[in-house]
Amino acid sequence: MSLPGLQLSASDEPVLSAVVHHLTEGSEWRFEVAFGSTVEIKLLSGNAELFGTELAQKQTYSFSGTKAAIYTWHGCTIEVAGECQVEYLAEETPMISYANLHFALERKRDEAVSTGQDGPRVLVLGPEDAGKTSLVKLLTAYATRSGRQPVTVNLDPKEGILSVPGSLSAVTFSSILDVEEGWGSSPVNGPSPIPVMLPLVYYYGQANPDSGDRIYKPIVTRLAVAVLSKLQDDRHVGSSGCLIDTPGAISQGKGGYDIIQHIVSEFSVNVLVVVGSERLYSDMLRRFNGQPIGIGETTTVIKLDRSGGSVDRDEDFLRRSRKAQFLRYFYGDPKMELHPRTTECDFSHVTIYRVPNTTSDFLASLLPGGEAEDDAATQRLIYEKVVPSPQMQNGILAVVQADGNDTPEHIRDASVIGFVQITEVDEKRKKLRILPPIGLQLPRRALIWGSWPSDLGELVR
Numbered sequence: 001m002s003l004p005g006l007q008l009s010a011s012d013e014p015v016l017s018a019v020v021h022h023l024t025e026g027s028e029w030r031f032e033v034a035f036g037s038t039v040e041i042k043l044l045s046g047n048a049e050l051f052g053t054e055l056a057q058k059q060t061y062s063f064s065g066t067k068a069a070i071y072t073w074h075g076c077t078i079e080v081a082g083e084c085q086v087e088y089l090a091e092e093t094p095m096i097s098y099a100n101l102h103f104a105l106e107r108k109r110d111e112a113v114s115t116g117q118d119g120p121r122v123l124v125l126g127p128e129d130a131g132k133t134s135l136v137k138l139l140t141a142y143a144t145r146s147g148r149q150p151v152t153v154n155l156d157p158k159e160g161i162l163s164v165p166g167s168l169s170a171v172t173f174s175s176i177l178d179v180e181e182g183w184g185s186s187p188v189n190g191p192s193p194i195p196v197m198l199p200l201v202y203y204y205g206q207a208n209p210d211s212g213d214r215i216y217k218p219i220v221t222r223l224a225v226a227v228l229s230k231l232q233d234d235r236h237v238g239s240s241g242c243l244i245d246t247p248g249a250i251s252q253g254k255g256g257y258d259i260i261q262h263i264v265s266e267f268s269v270n271v272l273v274v275v276g277s278e279r280l281y282s283d284m285l286r287r288f289n290g291q292p293i294g295i296g297e298t299t300t301v302i303k304l305d306r307s308g309g310s311v312d313r314d315e316d317f318l319r320r321s322r323k324a325q326f327l328r329y330f331y332g333d334p335k336m337e338l339h340p341r342t343t344e345c346d347f348s349h350v351t352i353y354r355v356p357n358t359t360s361d362f363l364a365s366l367l368p369g370g371e372a373e374d375d376a377a378t379q380r381l382i383y384e385k386v387v388p389s390p391q392m393q394n395g396i397l398a399v400v401q402a403d404g405n406d407t408p409e410h411i412r413d414a415s416v417i418g419f420v421q422i423t424e425v426d427e428k429r430k431k432l433r434i435l436p437p438i439g440l441q442l443p444r445r446a447l448i449w450g451s452w453p454s455d456l457g458e459l460v461r
């Protein structure tokens with residue numbers, strides 16, 4: 001079609017050249033797409049899945065800023081339009097062992113249905129970029145495809161499953177995952193054509209857990225209490241069990257093992273999966289294999305190979321992924337755009353608590369004379385009450401279900417209602433400008449200012 005007067009025709013629009021790939025059974029096509037480029041993929045024939053979620057035939061899926069793989073059990077043909085940074089066909093994958101793990105979990109779920117006990121509580125451990133999140137995504141997708149309703153728990157603050165980075169969350173999956181977005185969407189993550197899921201979110205505000213801080217372990221406990229009571233209250237969810245993703249940092253010995261012990265006991269973990277590390281596997285085997293959990297149950301430790309497709313992501317890629325997650329939180333995605341407006345409020349309307357830089361504050365507390373002797377000093381290790389300052393510019397604050405005057409413990413243990421960005425601090429007028437997500441009123445709640453991520457820049461469009 002040509003446009004009158006402009007001498008333009010449809011053929012002047014950029015056309016993405018399409019290439020067709022034939023995948024043999026049990027192989028995968030791995031691809032990486034840079035931020036700023038888009039690659040469109042269409043399944044022409046056969047069956048294919050992305051981290052366990054099936055692709056529909058003839059539907060176009062768009063990817064940007066992604067590293068992933070399309071796997072086929074029985075062979076397929078896909079059409080790919082656009083430029084990938086990296087792409088290749090791989091015939092060696094650990095998918096059979098991943099599927100075997102899924103079937104073993106299914107047997108435990110069937111047993112749970114007949115005995116009335118909880119289904120498997122699965123903890124996934126491994127070094128950074130070993131493919132832990134991809135495995136949890138795949139196991140979640142396979143469980144929902146088998147008609148289960150597992151609770152998926154994210155204990156990796158860098159990840160932000162159905163929430164933003166900096167938070168820990170738990171959500172019950174009852175429907176398919178989103179091929180393009182992975183976990184799909186929630187009210188604290190943005191809109192989606194896939195049914196909205198309501199995650200339970202707690203705020204950590206730092207990149208890596210610290211066994212010595214007074215925030216990480218207590219909020220893991222809060223999540224565990226909520227998840228285990230959900231398993232008790234809803235038998236379908238209960239027999240499906242839970243799948244727990246973890247940060248790579250805790251799999252590196254010392255303080256990390258202390259955190260692993262904490263997670264295992266709080267979630268009554270009975271299946272511990274180690275991905276891609278012989279040494280960690282042997283340490284976990286020694287510590288946990290055969291350990292009794294409740295009546296008649298013991299923990300089983302198993303090892304899985306790392307997929308050759310699981311790749312290291314450089315800091316620039318991770319920074320851009322984080323920024324994209326926050327932009328999606330505030331502005332939605334092309335399927336459903338949102339238009340939040342910044343709003344101004346007085347300093348006196350907000351009560352802000354700062355997440356301390358735990359490593360330095362914790363170490364300081366161990367120095368002679370620096371020991372936390374009284375309650376006030378102990379509480380400083382949780383949060384510090386602060387007045388708005390220019391350092392907060394572009395900072396992310398979590399709005400939690402607690403009053404500004406509650407104790408730091410109460411504020412830490414409160415779940416998140418939403419996140420805001422501070423876009424301007426006017427010290428002279430004592431006013432703040434804030435970017436809230438659509439629908440979030442800034443009531444007189446406690447706000448927690450995280451120390452990470454600190455490199456997002458201004459998100460206002």
Ligand SMILES: Nc1ncnc2c1ncn2[C@@H]1O[C@H](COP(=O)(O)OP(=O)(O)OP(=O)(O)O)[C@@H](O)[C@H]1O
Nearest residue numbers: 067068069128129130131132133134248309310311
């Ligand atoms: N089979 C695969 N083919 C292509 N890319 C893959 C494959 N498996 C994983 N990836 C990609 O490799 C990267 C690292 O994987 P993943 O996020 O699952 O690791 P992780 O162990 O959870 O990392 P972290 O320790 O940072 O949380 C991700 O970008 C993921 O999409």
